[in-house]
Amino acid sequence: MASEQKENQPEAVRLCRFMDSSTAVDLIQATATYAKDPTAYLKSTLGEEEYTRKKDQLCLADKIDLDMYGKGEHKQHFERHMANVVGKEHGLFFLTGVQAQLAALKIYCERAGTGRVAWHVSSHLEEAEERAFEKLYGLERTLLGSSPDELPTVEEILDVIQAPAKERPAVILIEIPNRTLGCATYTFAQLERISSACQTAGVALHCDGARLWEIEPWYQETAGKSFADLGRLFTSIYLSFYKGLRGAAGAILAHNDATFISEAKVWQRRAGGNAFTLLHNLVDCERGYNLNIGTFARKREKMINIAQAINEATAEFVAADGKPIVGWMLGTPFCCQTRTFFHGYTAEQLTAARDRVQQKTTIRVFERIWPKESLDQKLKLQRAAESRTEIVSVGKEGLANTDERSHLIEWMIGNVTERLSTSNDRYLIVVLPNINQTPSQSNNNHNDNLPNLRTRGETRPPQKKTRYCHFPRRGKSNTITVKLTVRSNVSKLDGAAWDYGAPLSEIKRLAKYWTETYDWRSQEKKLNALPNFHTGVHVTGFGELDIHFLHQRSDSANAIPLLFCHGWPGSYLEATKIMDLLKESKNGVSFHVVVPSLPNFGWSQGVKKTGFGLKQYAETNHRLMQSLGYERYVTHGGDWGFYITRTMGLLYPDSVLASHLTLIRGKKPTWSSHPLLALQHAITPYSAAEHAGLARTNWFTSKGSGYRTIQSTKPQTVGYALTDSPIGLLAWIYEKLHDWTDEYPWTDDEILTWVSLYYFSTAGPAASLRIYYEAIYPPPGGFSRDRTQEYIPKVKIGYTLTPKELALLPLTWCRTLGPVVQERRKMRGGHFLAHELPDETVKDLRDMFGKGGPCYGIVGNKAKL
Structure with a gap:
């Protein structure tokens, strides 16, 4: 039973x-199964890929023998x-x-x-x-x-x-x-x-x-x-x-x-x-x-999220002396547990509220709630002043009786719950004694107005499928409606259209739609239908990062592993239109498609220290492919995906066998570096397409790259504004979606989902901006953007040029990057090619890697999973 x-x-x-929920019988059975064959047990429990990745750090012996009074080969x-x-x-x-x-x-x-x-x-x-x-x-x-x-x-x-x-x-x-x-x-x-x-x-x-x-x-x-x-x-x-x-x-x-x-x-x-x-x-x-x-690096990151969630969920409440309700013994948690003080509530009150929230949400937070007095007796601590506090909350007055007060506690804990992923991390809540004073004020949200608390869904174990039914997160579901208001002092400029940036009329229209009509839950279901996965990826100097990725495998045994690398303000959503098409076997070729959310983007973990540049993004992607069993693979990239996949080619030329690119940043050929291309460049007039491309490049440099300057020099400053204001983030991104595409018919749902992905991202919208700074000012031993313009002899290159791309350089410049085997120029299309023209993007990839193509059979059987 x-x-x-x-x-x-x-x-x-x-x-x-708080600890494993296994019964004693389960524990004994698991131990016996492990003892019988440790390798088989770990492979079945961790999965083959995770076992292979961490095999060197596991404790595995040839046999398990019985020890007698400490003498036994396995024990030793x-x-x-x-x-x-x-x-x-x-x-x-x-x-x-x-x-x-x-x-x-x-x-x-x-x-x-x-x-x-x-x-x-x-x-x-x-x-x-x-x-x-x-x-x-x-x-x-x-x-x-x-x-x-x-x-x-x-x-x-x-x-x-x-x-x-x-x-x-x-x-x-x-x-x-x-x-x-x-x-x-x-x-x-x-x-x-x-x-x-x-x-x-x-x-x-x-x-x-x-x-x-x-x-x-x-x-x-x-x-x-x-x-x-x-x-x-x-x-x-x-x-x-x-x-x-x-x-x-x-x-x-x-x-x-x-x-x-x-x-x-x-x-x-x-x-x-x-x-x-x-x-x-x-x-x-x-x-x-x-x-x-x-597991502890990922658990620590969750604990940091928990700490932030508690801060945000209780930010409106202060004690009578003006101190916050929540006090931390530390700031940012050092590991996957910490200690928190809730002023003004007893352990019994918090426990009862927690249990009610669990009944509604199936999520149990604050596993251990201890009265502060028991710790005082152990450590003989004296905090009499702290124990005499009362709750003062913002909002309407009148919550004085016990039942209504309990709803206030329940709302606070429920607000924390909404912000947390499944809380399988260990942490401790310590409650200060309460002197049974009632608050003079309360929050607007109580009783019938409690937030709609939702189940967090599945956890995120390494290389296993996950879902995202728990977003929005980190309190933004409660604040976004309030902030989706365009300030009245933003004036309209007659005749400005898009020249000055996103027009006020467009932003007001989208803000109204976002507030009244846009259904994030509906979009969330579509995201959940994708083949979402998470895994831990170790990056040198930065430890293990929790990386989200899409992984669409083909049924073909000879499919080519393809890494799709996005940029800013793109995301893994750019690849969603081409994934199903690429897995089908046509023209003698199909693909296993891997689409990571880069660190600091989407649902991947944010990086907490400086110096995470092109070299580290490249290592993240390469190690992810290795963890999936793909030792040899090809890449597709545009925007930052160009720089990152180029860096991968420099660092891992034996693994990155070919790259298909949609943004090309080559150098002008010189007589010393590329004499034949320099001669061709000198004697061959520009074509009409090349003239148009240079005009587009000059437009972007002079009128369209202001964002790049600030994101490359002071990303943290603009990050505060974009994190605080969903309207600001909408305008900042929507301008690029409009200007960088070739009259693509963006729907309001598409625009708001792309923006929401940044607003609700794991690391927050500010984190994604830092790649601009890190790529231009790399630390010693890092890679600058200039390195990606070097000639890479072992990585074959194919590229597609579109009229509304941001940089369109002469073909002789593009050919300085490596052995170019395929060139395509479209009559339409822009910066987000896979999203704008999915069928044509797939055709270009099949032409490059399919039968009769210049890279047919380039990967071979060694890429098999």
């Missing part, structure tokens, strides 16, 4: 549990592998973390001839283990830092390390990250200072790494450092497997000294931790590691 209930439970609910393999992951040579498996850590601390103290250890008051050994360090192990602890709810400063730690020898502890314990303090942590540079001081003073530095797995993506992002880099800073490390990795109870103590590990085995035996066999726990710990080790 339990199994039947689980199967009938909505997917969104099962996936947002697991211990050694886990130690190596964190930069150590030796490891020892314990049933519990407290046994592992206290054994290490005791050994350090025995070696130093002192019982003194040091940690922060929030240490797990301080607050959760009944003072076992003192009662059983005879240790004397010194507390680090001056504040119970803040990490000790580096200087405070150095003061303890550099104390006189008689007062100096044998070991310093640092929890990375510190969960009680909201998963706060130190920068890598700060840890280097602490580590160096410990080595100089002869003090051991021990890492409580119960959640170290979860923090590594932050160190990768901020310092480019791995688990091993972190591990080398510590003398020893404790790792947990039942927390973030969701395995059974189990821990590893890692160290470089084999003698130390031998001594730890003795203390393990003394503590009763050396059971006859540890294999059952160990195997499930291994299973949890293999399944979850690559």
Whole structure:
């Protein structure tokens, strides 16, 4: 019966549990299946592609044998592998973390001839283990830092390390990250200072790494450092497997000294931790590691979205002292959990509201809601001033009774729910005590006016299909209607038409349609019908990014993998008209079409630090193709797709075999670089089409490229305006859709869907602008746009020129990019060729790659999935 209930439970609910929702029987069965054949289990669970991609970091042994009192080949393999992951040579498996850590601390103290250890008051050994360090192990602890709810400063730690020898502890314990303090942590540079001081003073530095797995993506992002880099800073490390990795109870103590590990085995035996066999726990710990080790970068990004959602959902509410209702122990979360304070509500009130929202939406948020008092007792914190707050909200007056007040809480939590993807990430809500005062005001939305809360739909596991029934997101569904009003002080210019930009009459018409008629949910269904997928893609220096893409496979075994790369203000929508056509086998050719949303665009993850330029976009696309099994493929690109696919050709010429382009940015041929083309250019007059093309290019440079200047120099500045104003974003993009196409009959729904895709995008509309800056001002080692104009001898080129493209250069210029095998010039068409003329775009691709074409059979069987 339990199994039947689980199967009938909505997917969104099962996936947002604080821990795995498996029953004990399920857990045992999964572990047994894994133990029988780990490789087969992981391939079936992760999928073949994901297994192949992360195989090197998995813990896989030739066989699983039963250990007896710690002696067993598989157990020793697991211990050694886990130690190596964190930069150590030796490891020892314990049933519990407290046994592992206290054994290490005791050994350090025995070696130093002192019982003194040091940690922060929030240490797990301080607050959760009944003072076992003192009662059983005879240790004397010194507390680090001056504040119970803040990490000790580096200087405070150095003061303890550099104390006189008689007062100096044998070991310093640092929890990375510190969960009680909201998963706060130190920068890598700060840890280097602490580590160096410990080595100089002869003090051991021990890492409580119960959640170290979860923090590594932050160190990768901020310092480019791995688990091993972190591990080398510590003398020893404790790792947990039942927390973030969701395995059974189990821990590893890692160290470089084999003698130390031998001594730890003795203390393990003394503590009763050396059971006859540890294999059952160990195997499930291994299973949890293999399944979850690559997920934390994506989970951290979701946690950042959660934090933003909570901020936006509660932004209108303030306490009596003017402080926001929501307080954060940290700012941007360092990992996939954090700690939040809700002022003025009890845990019971929030729990009841959360449960009501779950009944409506099938989504459970705020899995753990704790009263603040229980933490005060543990940490002896005094926040009396913070606990005496009342709620003051904006809106109409009159919400004084308990029932109406509960609707206000429910609306707040529901507002958070609407902004979240399925919340299968771990985070913690701590509630301040309430003194039962009622608010003097409330929000307009309550009771019958609660927002229409919707199910988030399917989660987004690696390389698996996903849907988008949860958009709009991040609060924009509530604010967009208010902001879809054209300010009355925007004046009309008589006779200006489109010369000055988007006409006021057009923007007013579209804004009215957007507000009164446009049905985003209807468009959303069309988006959901597409073959949407998400996967994690590792980009050097930036960690793993969550990438959305369309993947339309042909039924033909010999289909050619084709990467379609969009630009700005385009998106994956540009390819939707040609995908079904390309998968059909005609003229001896068909295509497997892959259309990614570039990082910072659409439903792909945004990049949080500078320096993500052409080289990184190219790497993202290439690694995505590799993850799908396409080692050799062809590309199609226009706008930024031209620059990105050209960069891919420079970096990966053995994989990118040919490129079809719709925007060509070649250089004028010179006598030194291309003497034959230079001669042809010198003696051959321009054709009428080339004259017209140069006139179009001059128009764009002089009158149509103002946007490019600001997006290339100050993208963040204009980004604020486009993010804040849907009308501003509409005008900014609609002008390009009008001016860059050849009288294409845009429907209002098309225009608003293209704009909505930017407004509701994962990273927000401002993020997409940064590619202009990064491509012109790349960091050292990056690629500028000029590099893409180099001659690439191994990548064959075909291109299509249209009269309303933005840059139309003479053919001799276009031929400087590489071996040109196909040239097409259209009598009509503009910048978004695949969207404007899908049939002709498909024909050009079939002519290039089909029977009789210059690139027929170029990929061959090596591209098979």
